[in-house]
Amino acid sequence: MSKEALAEDTAGMEKVFDRPKSLNNQQFSYCPGCHHGVINRLIAETIDELGIQDNTVGTAPVGCSVFLYKWFDIDVIQPAHGRVSAVATGVKRARPDLNVFAYQGDGDFASIGTNNSTHAANRGDNITVFFINNTLYGMTGGEMSPTTLLNQKTTTTPKGRKAKDFGPPIKMSEMLSALDGPTYITRQAVYDVKRIDQTKKAIKKAFRIQTEGKGYALVEILSACPINWGMDPVKANERIKEEVENVYPLGDILDRS
Amino acid sequence: MPRGKVSVHEERCKGCGLCIEACPQGVLSFSGDFNSSGYDYVTVDNPEDCVGCGFCGKVCPDVALTVYKKQKEGV
Ligand SMILES: Cc1ncc(C[n+]2csc(CCOP(=O)(O)OP(=O)(O)O)c2C)c(N)n1
Ligand code: SF4
Ligand code: SF4
Ligand code: SF4
Ligand SMILES: [Mg+2]
Numbered sequence: 516m517s518k519e520a521l522a523e524d525t526a527g528m529e530k531v532f533d534r535p536k537s538l539n540n541q542q543f544s545y546c547p548g549c550h551h552g553v554i555n556r557l558i559a560e561t562i563d564e565l566g567i568q569d570n571t572v573g574t575a576p577v578g579c580s581v582f583l584y585k586w587f588d589i590d591v592i593q594p595a596h597g598r599v600s601a602v603a604t605g606v607k608r609a610r611p612d613l614n615v616f617a618y619q620g621d622g623d624f625a626s627i628g629t630n631n632s633t634h635a636a637n638r639g640d641n642i643t644v645f646f647i648n649n650t651l652y653g654m655t656g657g658e659m660s661p662t663t664l665l666n667q668k669t670t671t672t673p674k675g676r677k678a679k680d681f682g683p684p685i686k687m688s689e690m691l692s693a694l695d696g697p698t699y700i701t702r703q704a705v706y707d708v709k710r711i712d713q714t715k716k717a718i719k720k721a722f723r724i725q726t727e728g729k730g731y732a733l734v735e736i737l738s739a740c741p742i743n744w745g746m747d748p749v750k751a752n753e754r755i756k757e758e759v760e761n762v763y764p765l766g767d768i769l770d771r772s
Numbered sequence: 773m774p775r776g777k778v779s780v781h782e783e784r785c786k787g788c789g790l791c792i793e794a795c796p797q798g799v800l801s802f803s804g805d806f807n808s809s810g811y812d813y814v815t816v817d818n819p820e821d822c823v824g825c826g827f828c829g830k831v832c833p834d835v836a837l838t839v840y841k842k843q844k845e846g847v
Contacts, residue, residue, distance in 0.1 A: 516779065535835075542784060
């Protein structure tokens with residue numbers, strides 16, 4: 516549609532939804548229906564709404580979201596695999612005037628980076644952490660991760676994950692909630708409009724905790740990986756609601772804010 | 773005149789279909805055509821039924837939609 520035709524069609528109308536300013540024009544590299552895209556946008560919208568674009572730094576994982584620096588119009592550091600919470604801590608301690616967020620997949624946060632993630636939470640560092648749990652290693656082709664559900668088929672568990680071989684799925688948010696360090700820990704999802712709105716609220720709260728100097732906030736978000744789950748995007752959304760959520764219930768787990 | 777209006781950035785759309793599923797008004801559908809990345813992008817099929825709720829924009833993982841809503845009259 517031409518600019519003129521659009522202007523005519525939208526006369527007397529208000530723009531109620533548009534691309535946030537904290538994203539540039541670069542297309543995401545995610546697969547169709549991947550929730551990383553929704554979550555990236557929610558973080559960018561929140562940065563816009565809080566007016567912190569010029570003093571926010573992101574730290575990105577190794578994983579499908581490795582390229583955050585390409586499309587976020589803010590500074591982003593991409594540390595070694597699993598070291599995202601540690602590097603976010605370093606940035607925050609060196610420059611307490613900046614808002615710093617860590618963005619990590621389940622492989623990054625709960626597998627190779629468990630040590631770093633856990634100690635950052637235990638120190639109660641004043642950072643905002645997003646843990647994107649899609650129950651497998653998306654980027655490398657869908658291998659089992661510590662958060663893979665029991666009986667879930669992955670490329671490394673072709674017959675399904677068995678507890679006797681690999682243990683049950685690790686519940687990072689519940690585990691970290693047992694510590695005295697963290698201020699806020701919540702689990703959210705983005706498979707429908709209601710959950711997307713709730714996730715946005717949680718993201719905003721987690722950033723506010725940091726700007727108010729109140730300490731460590733973790734937002735775990737259950738995320739779809741349609742391609743490695745072997746499902747179309749609509750089915751992948753249903754899987755979260757009907758299956759993943761039963762193992763990883765939604766809602767606030769800890770709130771000392 | 774419809775209460776809302778959606779504009780699709782066809783080149784950004786990856787044809788995931790989540791907006792079609794989320795729209796309460798049945799406004800959107802696949803175009804049956806392909807963008808330069810090879811995706812069957814979404815098109816506005818029933819523009820008259822759009823209420824400008826923004827649901828489609830919120831669920832879109834690729835930020836491919838802009839939504840407009842009619843302002844309230846006589847405030
Ligand atoms: C030191 C190191 N070990 C292993 C890898 C291979 N690798 C790349 S991404 C990844 C896991 C990604 O899974 P996750 O963190 O869940 O992110 P997702 O892609 O699912 O969002 C692994 C194991 C690597 N790049 N570097
Ligand atoms: S592999 Fe999965 S997590 Fe990675 S971009 Fe594709 S859908 Fe998203
Ligand atoms: S704004 Fe609402 S009614 Fe209009 S196309 Fe989007 S979801 Fe449908
Ligand atoms: S949700 Fe976005 S990417 Fe998916 S089909 Fe609709 S416009 Fe295209
Ligand atoms: Mg993952």
